[in-house]
Amino acid sequence: MITVEEAEKIIQAELRDYGVEIMSFELTLGRVLAENIKADRDLPPFNRVTMDGVAVNYNAIENGVSSFHIKATQAAGDPPAEVHEADHCIEIMTGAALPSSVDTVIRYEDLEIRAGLASVLVSHNHIKKGQNIHFQGRDKKQHEIVAKSGQIISPAIISLVASVGETELRVKKLPRVVVISSGDELVEVEQTPLVYQIRRSNNYTVKAVLQQHGIEAAMLHIPDDPEITKKLIQQCLLNYDVILLSGGISMGKFDYIPKALEELNVQQLFHKVEQRPGKPLWFGKHENGVVVFAFPGNPVATFMCLHRYFLTWLQATLGLKPQVPVYAVLDRDFNFLPSLKYFLQVHLQVNESGQLTAIPIEGNGSGDFANLADTNAFMELPLEKNHFAKGEIYEVWMFKGLF
Numbered sequence: 001m002i003t004v005e006e007a008e009k010i011i012q013a014e015l016r017d018y019g020v021e022i023m024s025f026e027l028t029l030g031r032v033l034a035e036n037i038k039a040d041r042d043l044p045p046f047n048r049v050t051m052d053g054v055a056v057n058y059n060a061i062e063n064g065v066s067s068f069h070i071k072a073t074q075a076a077g078d079p080p081a082e083v084h085e086a087d088h089c090i091e092i093m094t095g096a097a098l099p100s101s102v103d104t105v106i107r108y109e110d111l112e113i114r115a116g117l118a119s120v121l122v123s124h125n126h127i128k129k130g131q132n133i134h135f136q137g138r139d140k141k142q143h144e145i146v147a148k149s150g151q152i153i154s155p156a157i158i159s160l161v162a163s164v165g166e167t168e169l170r171v172k173k174l175p176r177v178v179v180i181s182s183g184d185e186l187v188e189v190e191q192t193p194l195v196y197q198i199r200r201s202n203n204y205t206v207k208a209v210l211q212q213h214g215i216e217a218a219m220l221h222i223p224d225d226p227e228i229t230k231k232l233i234q235q236c237l238l239n240y241d242v243i244l245l246s247g248g249i250s251m252g253k254f255d256y257i258p259k260a261l262e263e264l265n266v267q268q269l270f271h272k273v274e275q276r277p278g279k280p281l282w283f284g285k286h287e288n289g290v291v292v293f294a295f296p297g298n299p300v301a302t303f304m305c306l307h308r309y310f311l312t313w314l315q316a317t318l319g320l321k322p323q324v325p326v327y328a329v330l331d332r333d334f335n336f337l338p339s340l341k342y343f344l345q346v347h348l349q350v351n352e353s354g355q356l357t358a359i360p361i362e363g364n365g366s367g368d369f370a371n372l373a374d375t376n377a378f379m380e381l382p383l384e385k386n387h388f389a390k391g392e393i394y395e396v397w398m399f400k401g402l403f
């Protein structure tokens, strides 16, 4: 049996590159950008007015002018109107391009406008040259990179991409994934189980987590039959990049999966990790590049292994930097005696001192998936220790937000 760290190292040595695809920018939220995006013009592209009011020449203010004749009204999107006299101004709206003959905008709140004359209500030293203007190129210069390759496309990136006119983006291709459930005790969700059966659910959890990462996985169920198991996995090895299995890998008489994988030349890279839940975790690869994660069937074990091993593999495979580790303060004493690394289910919250604290919500073992809904992270408790005291700090793996 290997340690969590050894398992992680073996998995991280099996990264893949699925190439790049081009997509409409509107569909790329959450994908990994595979090109640098540059500004096609300055940002902002012109001196952008930031308050509704009047635009004047600051020299006139300095020279004591306090009333301005409104020569034109300029909405956002209008071509700039110009003034030629010191006591002339342009009534101007937020978003308009500042005319070159003026340099300062006075907002309506500081004005009284009557019969085409705008009188300044505030004293001159309250007005600053260049106020209420977002200057051209202040944020980014033309040709400057606005979004760097290798990052996840967030709503803010979508906005930048749209503003510089990039309608299509090069993004990292995602692997084709199949999620396989196994076991004759499992029936479909719409079916009514017999008393000794249950509805399948792990595979839907896995599918949902993958959806959170932009992957639309295929689903397959394998009955407890060695021939069918082998045949179906063989087909998957031809059609997918990643096979995620849940169940059928421990020591049960009907756990045919490891044998089928071996017969199909999927090389076992490890089987069993010093951890709870998820001790029977199996990982391997086929010579054609397909990677196989076989998660232990107990729902919490599948869920934990998916987050701790598959998602970290996916992020690295897509070229993302490893996530900055998150640590939390254990909120109460906790004991775990077996010589295994324990992934304790916790409810994370932020206390009044701004600390991330972890309240253990242990549940009833790795079959208790109802407990997952009340928690938002696993706290990774070191193998070397058995007693974990309130106030100690350990790494956490979050699977839900802080609410």
Ligand SMILES: Nc1nc2c(c(=O)[nH]1)N[C@H]1C(S)=C(S)[C@@H](COP(=O)(O)OP(=O)(O)OC[C@H]3O[C@@H](n4cnc5c(N)ncnc54)[C@H](O)[C@@H]3O)O[C@H]1N2
Binding pocket: 181, 182, 183, 185, 186, 198, 199, 200, 201, 202, 203, 246, 247, 248, 249, 250, 251, 252, 255, 277, 278, 279, 280, 295, 296, 297, 298, 299, 301, 366, 367
């Ligand atoms: N003699 C031993 N028995 C077991 C060991 C062991 O070391 N020695 N390990 C235990 C641990 S730990 C786990 S975890 C499980 C893992 O076993 P399998 O991967 O073979 O999983 P199954 O036996 O098929 O299923 C376990 C459990 O999970 C339920 N399950 C499976 N798939 C689904 C699904 N898609 N949706 C909902 N529930 C699912 C299944 O019905 C079982 O109750 O083995 C222990 N045994």
Ligand code: MOO
Binding pocket: 276, 277, 278, 279, 280, 296, 298, 300, 301, 366, 367
């Ligand atoms: O890994 Mo098992 O999940 O401890 O039940």
